[in-house]
Amino acid sequence: MSKRPGGDAAERGRKRRAPRRAAAAAATPARDRETQPSNRAPKPPRAPRAPKFLTNLAPRGGPRFARKMTTGSVVGWTALSVIVPGAAHLRAGRRRTGFVLLGLFGLLLLVGLVYGLSFLGNLGAMARESTMITISAAAVIGALCWFALVLTSYVALGPDRLNGRGQIVSGIVVGLLCVSVMAPFALAANTVLTLRDTVKSIFRSASDPDIQPIKEADPWNGKKRVNFLLIGGDAAGNRTGVRTDSMTVASVDIKTGNTVLFSLPRNLQHVRFPPSSPLAKHFPNGFMAELPNGGLLNEVWQYANDNPQIMGGKNKGPRALMDAIGHTLGLRIDYYALINMYGFVGLVDAIGGIRLRVEKDIPWGGTYGTAGTIKAGLQRLSGEEALWYGRSRVVDDDFGRMGRQRCVIGAFAQQATPDKILTNFGQIARTAKRMAQTNIPQELLEPLANLALEVKDARITSLQFVPPQFYTGSPDWPKIRRATLKAINDSLKPAKRALAAGVTASPGATTSPAATATPSAGRTVTPSQTPTRNGQSAANNGSAKSLSELCGL
Numbered sequence: 001m002s003k004r005p006g007g008d009a010a011e012r013g014r015k016r017r018a019p020r021r022a023a024a025a026a027a028t029p030a031r032d033r034e035t036q037p038s039n040r041a042p043k044p045p046r047a048p049r050a051p052k053f054l055t056n057l058a059p060r061g062g063p064r065f066a067r068k069m070t071t072g073s074v075v076g077w078t079a080l081s082v083i084v085p086g087a088a089h090l091r092a093g094r095r096r097t098g099f100v101l102l103g104l105f106g107l108l109l110l111v112g113l114v115y116g117l118s119f120l121g122n123l124g125a126m127a128r129e130s131t132m133i134t135i136s137a138a139a140v141i142g143a144l145c146w147f148a149l150v151l152t153s154y155v156a157l158g159p160d161r162l163n164g165r166g167q168i169v170s171g172i173v174v175g176l177l178c179v180s181v182m183a184p185f186a187l188a189a190n191t192v193l194t195l196r197d198t199v200k201s202i203f204r205s206a207s208d209p210d211i212q213p214i215k216e217a218d219p220w221n222g223k224k225r226v227n228f229l230l231i232g233g234d235a236a237g238n239r240t241g242v243r244t245d246s247m248t249v250a251s252v253d254i255k256t257g258n259t260v261l262f263s264l265p266r267n268l269q270h271v272r273f274p275p276s277s278p279l280a281k282h283f284p285n286g287f288m289a290e291l292p293n294g295g296l297l298n299e300v301w302q303y304a305n306d307n308p309q310i311m312g313g314k315n316k317g318p319r320a321l322m323d324a325i326g327h328t329l330g331l332r333i334d335y336y337a338l339i340n341m342y343g344f345v346g347l348v349d350a351i352g353g354i355r356l357r358v359e360k361d362i363p364w365g366g367t368y369g370t371a372g373t374i375k376a377g378l379q380r381l382s383g384e385e386a387l388w389y390g391r392s393r394v395v396d397d398d399f400g401r402m403g404r405q406r407c408v409i410g411a412f413a414q415q416a417t418p419d420k421i422l423t424n425f426g427q428i429a430r431t432a433k434r435m436a437q438t439n440i441p442q443e444l445l446e447p448l449a450n451l452a453l454e455v456k457d458a459r460i461t462s463l464q465f466v467p468p469q470f471y472t473g474s475p476d477w478p479k480i481r482r483a484t485l486k487a488i489n490d491s492l493k494p495a496k497r498a499l500a501a502g503v504t505a506s507p508g509a510t511t512s513p514a515a516t517a518t519p520s521a522g523r524t525v526t527p528s529q530t531p532t533r534n535g536q537s538a539a540n541n542g543s544a545k546s547l548s549e550l551c552g553l
Contacts, residue, residue, distance in 0.1 A: 071166035074157045075173050081153035082146065082181055088153035097156075101149070124449035129196065129442075136192040143185035150178050191425050198429040203442045210319065211335075214443035220254055225488070226451070227251045229322055229336040231301075232344070232405065242305070242317065244298045245341060246390075246405050249325060249333065251488060257454030258491045262329060262484060263406050263464035266298035267398055268472045277323040278311050279304070287324065300324050318439060330481040335440045341391070343435025345383035347412070350424040350431065353380045354411040362395060362404075364388030386412075399466035406462060413456075463487045 081088040086101030119125055126132075154174045159167055212221050220226055232246030249262040270286030273279045279287070279300075287303075288295045304311050304320035311320065318336050326333040348354055355378065362374040364385075374381065374389055381389060390405040421428060440448065465480055466472070 069157060069161060071162055071170050074154070074159055074162065074166075074170050077157055078150060078154045078170075078174055079177060082150060082177070085149055089156050092156040092158070094156055122446070122450065123453060124446035127199070127445040127449050129199075132192050132196045136189045136196075139185045139189035139192070143182040143189075146181045146185070147178050150174065150181055191422075194426060194429045198433055199442065199445065201433045202436050202438060203440055203445060205442055211439065211441060214441060219444055219447040223254065223334075225251055225253055226335075227326070227331050227333050229325060229333045230409070231321070231336060231338045232341045233338050242301050242338070244301050244321060244338075246402070246409075247297065247321075247325060248406065248409065249329060249331065251331065252451060252455060253458075253492060254451065256492075257451065257456075257458030259455050259458060259460045260487045260491050261406065261410075261460065261462040262487070263402055263462065263466075264297060264325060264328070265398060265402060265464075265466055265472050266296060268297040268328075268465070268475060270295045270474070271297055271300070271324045271328055272477070273320075273323050274327045277320065277327075279320055279323070282310055297321075297324065328475075328477065328480060329484045331484065335438065335444075337436065337438040337440065340435035341387060343431055345387050346431035346435075347416075347428060348381070348383035348386045350427040351412075351416050351420040353382050354386055354408065354415050355380050356386075356389070356407060356411050358389070360395065362389055362392050364392040364394070399464075402464055402466060406464065410460070410462075459491065461487065461491055 077088045077091050084102070085105040086098035088098075089095075089101060090098035151174075154170070159170050162170065215221065228250045230246075230248045230250055231244050233242050233244060245266055247264045247266065249264070251260045251262065253259070270288065272286050273283065286295065287297075287300060301317035301321045303317075305315060305317040308314045308316065318338070322333040322336055357378050358374055358376050360376050364372055364374060372385075372388075374385055379385075386408050390408045391401065392404075393401060396404070463483060465475075465483070470476070470480060470483075
């Protein structure tokens with residue numbers, strides 16, 4: 001084999017130079033060696049580690065997590081952001097956005113708390129139209145904001161990093177979450193708007209000339225008592241006009257809320273009218289209708305509506321009935337509310353029925369009570385059963401029926417708690433719009449709501465003008481007025497004095513002294529017959545009693 005020319009010489013030269021290079025390298029300082037140029041590429045710097053729980057955003061693409069996000073974790077963090085806004089953004093490493101959302105949420109809670117506390121001393125302010133508009137608008141804005149919050153929280157977590165199945169599942173779940181989050185806000189807005197529509201349908205602006213203007217500083221115009229006429233209308237498809245089947249006056253002490261219920265029988269005959277009423281001149285000897293035995297109290301409303309030429313205008317039935325009952329009791333009736341008794345069925349069903357103690361079996365409906373029987377004992381009555389319990393005449397006369405009607409009204413007032421009303425508010429509002437009529441103006445709703453709260457916790461007593469204490473065919477008008485005045489005065493006494501006078505207070509009731517109400521003066525007529533002597537004290541014949549004692553409520 002031949003060798004390259006000069007090959008051996010070149011190899012010998014390299015070997016001779018190697019010791020000299022090694023010596024030169026050893027003699028060169030280390031810092032000088034570091035500055036010497038190198039043919040090798042520099043090693044790239046080591047990337048910093050990501051925190052365990054937070055992530056860093058890459059320059060390009062989505063967030064980088066310390067742990068890989070699963071479908072469950074994406075959905076879980078998105079759901080957590082509904083309760084703690086900003087939680088998903090913090091998990092995604094967007095700390096500035098997350099803290100801003102948390103701060104805004106805290107501020108929102110503070111504003112809501114302050115706004116809610118402003119109603120503690122005046123819950124009636126919830127009935128203001130401005131309040132209802134504010135709440136409904138806030139609910140709509142809240143629904144949109146929480147929808148956007150859920151959506152942006154989901155996007156911030158990078159669902160595109162999931163596999164195809166994970167993206168589909170998480171997208172469906174988050175979509176359902178968006179709908180679920182908006183539902184409470186939509187329900188709140190719809191409830192408030194329904195309340196506003198119901199209020200505007202039932203309560204009109206103060207346009208009745210007989211109603212004094214409502215002053216914000218003194219809505220009751222200096223009165224110590226306010227009297228409401230509550231009417232149960234016996235209207236049906238096969239009847240024309242309005243028959244006032246049930247008539248009760250609620251006389252309320254404004255300061256304490258103590259209330260006396262006065263029940264007047266539908267067959268009270270020949271009532272008188274105050275001199276200011278047009279019917280006083282037309283019926284100087286008491287109300288007489290065309291029938292030989294007519295002139296019943298429940299005919300006054302319809303007679304006034306049928307004779308606008310006498311009343312001086314249309315739809316004067318409420319005013320005529322308020323005048324007649326007010327003159328009978330010696331009180332001024334301030335407002336009235338008519339409730340269709342058939343519509344009352346819907347209200348009772350809406351709160352899940354009412355609980356009553358039935359003293360004896362009450363057959364109802366059909367021919368002579370063949371439709372059914374309400375058994376004696378503690379019963380929960382449906383709307384239809386409650387209606388027939390108050391209307392059946394199979395085993396009782398009109399006066400026994402009046403007592404049952406009073407118990408039905410009292411049971412409903414006690415058992416229609418705020419939670420039941422709110423839960424079934426839509427059904428209650430729809431029923432009320434069809435069945436209610438009143439002259440209470442919208443401007444009075446705020447103080448009226450506050451008064452209703454006082455009444456719910458106050459003492460309620462009841463007195464009905466029925467035989468044998470009060471004869472309905474030819475009533476003793478002075479005796480009725482004396483009984484009315486005594487019942488009102490007894491309701492103002494402290495509980496111990498009220499018990500001594502024969503008035504039983506409801507449990508937990510509190511009273512405070514207030515001014516004595518004086519009945520208005522009016523012309524009286526001596527009755528031709530009465531079961532008690534005209535001079536006999538009414539206190540011995542018909543003292544007001546509590547609904548608890550009368551109805552076992």
